Amino acid sequence: MPRITVTVDGIKYEEDVEPRLLLVHLLRERLGKTGTPVGCDTSNCGACTVMLDGKSVKSCSALAVQADGCDVVTIEGLGANGSMHPMQRAFHEEHALQCGYCTPGMVMAAIDLLRENPEPSEEAIREGLEGNLCRCTGYCNIVKAVRRGAQEMGRAVTTP
């Protein structure tokens, strides 16, 4: 069984894993990181999105062994010092979640979207979130939240 080293939300783990173990199951069932949920088995829904070395990936379609030597950030490790990330706050402010099942993945995808395009138009937001499905919100408030999150994050960057 391969042994991997992976850092998750700032903590380093060394784990023996079956080669077929999915990253999402490593996180959820071995490391107790249940903040990342599973919504499908075809990498269509995006609920399981986490950051792998700074880029969003669907953790249901990555193998645990692929995370060897990598840095993973889940929704549980996103905020700093007990406070929420600006994108999490924006989702709260804009009522961009209902049941909340899609939310961790949505927040992760939104942050990654802004990495590539810090000031996205509505259309760019909608296109950018295409791989993340939400059944509750109809996306209106998610789009607003991503916009607000972009503003807040921009501010965080520009203000010293």
Place this chain on the structure above:
Amino acid sequence: MTVQQEIGRPRRRKEDARLLTGRTQWTDNLSRPGMLHVMFLRSPMAHARIARVDVSGARDLPGVVAAFSGQDFAAEQGSLPCAWPVSEDVVIPDHPPMAVSEVRYVGEAVACVIATDRYRAADALEAIDVEYEQLPAVLDMNEALAEGSPKVHEAGNKAFSVKINSGDIEAAFRDAPVVIDRTYRQQRLIPSAMEPRAVLADTDGEAFTLWSSTQIPHVLRVMLAVVTGIPEHRLRVIAPDVGGGFGSKLQVTAEEVLCLLLARRLGRPVKWTESRSEGNLTVHHGRDQIQHIRLAADADGRIRGLRVGLLADMGAYLMLVTPGIPLLGASMFNAIYKMDAYEFGCTGVFTTKMPTDAYRGAGRPEATFGIERVMDELAAELKMDPVDVRRRNWIKHDEFPYTTISGLTYDSGNYEAATEKALALFGYDKLRAEQADRRDRGDPVQLGLGVSTYTEMCGLAPSRMLGESNYGAGGWEHGSVRMLPTGKVEVITGTSPHGQGHVTSWSQIAADALGVPFEDVTVLHGDTAIAHKGMDTYGSRSLVVGGVAVLKACDKVKEKARKLAAHVLECSPDDLEFAAGAFKVRGTDQQKTVQELAYAAFTAHDLPEGVEARLDSDATFDPENYSFPHGTHLCAVEVDTETGMVKIRSYVAVDDVGKVVNPLIVEGQVHGGIAQGIAQALFEEAVYDAEGNLLTTTMADYLMPSAADLPTFDLDRTESPATSNPLGAKGVGEAGTIASTPAVVNAIVDALRPHGIHDVEMPCTPERVWRALRERAQEERAQEGVRQ
């Protein structure tokens, strides 16, 4: 002290922080010491006799604790319940949680494996040997009813039939100047809550606890007790965080029953989590009706009578409320319109497919679709504007309360106001002008405008009325309020939210009623050991029944507090006025806050005669009538006549849901509802092939809309308070879904009408639209040919 009114305030949700930071308790997150994982082997055939099941190969594999076939559980697994025997002639077939001798749809469980982890369980499933003797699949409702059709069940393929008559329908149709005669198909849908179902069952040998991603912990507990024989008082059901339901988790499922029985047999906790593809096969489906609708009208567009004939696909079995779903629509086909006569007939049909049951709106979206489509056809026939046809027929503002032809009494409403507001917001006249211009120019991209003026029957409750329709339970709701010694408040509700934000709204209700800060209230729910009474969440009933129960409990607490305050302040209770959370002796500055009184009631050092320790109270609410939200939805679509592509250009919704507790939450519910209704109109369909295999088992095949597929919706509201409950609220969970499907399809047909098209079957995919255009063009060419 000025206290800000909470009701009506757009409060950000208390629920959010946990959900946003991943501190969630989805059932699949939970774990118990020694927990085992269950997986089910499912039938690959739509219809077959089970000749033999051999699980021995699975039992021997590493990590496998046990494996069982349906036969192994035949004696104890009971039959899954149907609580709505709608008619005298209803046939309720035996429905074993694991098939024993015959399978009737692809995905039906035939065996299970219990292993130390899910990977091992999945491996072991492959070692189970099943021998099937294939039987003919029965997929089409008309064929299922035909003489000599293969039988799904011994008793035949007819599940029930119902007929309702009101007024002289023959007279209404006799010599009617206009008769519209249409047949519509409500395609089969997969509800697709984002959280797949999960169940965890545990026992200490005496008592049982079941965690389930369910909407109905209370109903589930009763039903599981009946089905499994586990005594109700030794069974606790917990719905922890639940990731959406939309009716699909309003069910007593095979997996819930079996996990409980497995925990009992093995004496260990067992968990089952479905995969999405397993879920698409086995979460009950929604809709699936064929509607034959005939409408008779005068030459000026006044409706005389309406005849509705439904075939409703039950699938292979009757589940919790399967036969009741089409009947929920029975009294809604006449919608907001006045007419002289109405006839409704429905036949429930068994087929070898996954059973259908409640899906967002449950029966009412189907009915609203039928009538709103036909109203547009009537308008087209008479060359009237679709909005004018509705104006001519709807119940006027000053006619409420109004008893409809189907016998419901609508308490309040103002269709004129909602429609005017919607038309203005939409820019109706300007869009009509643009439409005319595009038609004149022969623009390949045509504009279509669709309207839907709907009402729905909300607040599934009045126990008396549910009883009259043969439903097996009541519809009351429970609320409980406990003032804690420190003055904080615990509210307990019998409703069981899964995204609707009850914790926030119920906090607002209690904060206003008791005059305490919003932050001082917490709301407990979803655990039968804590929320000990309730009827759960479905049918837009939570606020209008459950929220009112909380309000009533607050009032009772206040009455008790008043007695206590009078005792402490040494005055008569009548001398006290209640304001801003305090009882004040009139004309003095002497007062006691409810929160102070809570401490006095806790110490109980000096209680007046007849007042018990602790400041708390329980209440139930059972309204006299349903509530009837309404609204006007308008949709503009651009249809590319060369590719069949449909693009929603704008969408306006003006809803009247009575008094609003939290506008933010109401808006969110409407957004989500509209998206789900649009999805039926444009994208989603559960497709079976000729052998009865589901072709849409994954999210890659079953097309749920993403953010890129939908526009932003423009919303507004009017407010006609309900008179059937003291909150004046009407319910909102299903409104958007009910209204939007016909609005979109009406818009598409409106765009295509100059091409001679008067219907496109749902979902209106580019291919369907393109085919409709091409077929029409071919017909025209053929006619030309005949003429020449």
